[in-house]
Each structure stands twice: as structure tokens, then as C-alpha cells.
Amino acid sequence: LAEGRKYGQAGAVAAALVFYPLAIKWLGFPLTTLLTMLAVFRAVDYRGWAGSLLLALAMMAVAWFVFGWWMGVYLPRGAIFG
Secondary structure: OHHHHHHHHHHHHHHHHHHHHHHHHHHHHHHHHHHHHHHHHHHOOOOHHHHHHHHHHHHHHHHHHHHHHHOOOOOOOOHHHO
């Protein structure tokens, strides 16, 4: 049973990583990063919903700051946000 759960977790993480490049153009960097990180953390049962959401928000904000502001890398805003 534990082995099957590991395969399920690996599959969920793989699905999240496939979702990311497909969704970033439409949803933008912040929302896509947040959703992907949340999905990965939940797939591996990391600290429940609240802890996973807080960590995903923190990681998205740090990535946005480091890459978008500090390094000046273009990060897509997403088609749905204009």
C-alpha cells in the first residue's frame, strides 16, 4: 500500500510539472507558480493545506522578487490578466 502511495505522489508531482509550462502563458507566473507549488506540497502531504498554501505563497513571492524585480527577468503576467 505504501508503495502505491509513492507512485501516486510521483504521478501528481509529474502532472504538476507538466501543467506548469502549459498554463504559464494563460495564468501568468504568479498564479501558475502558486498553483503548481501548492499541488506539489499537497501531493507529498507537506504540513496540511494551510502550511502548504503559506509556503507556496512565500516561494512564489521570493521567486517573483528575485527573478522579476532584482534580476529583471521577464515573467509573464498571463493572458487572463492582460
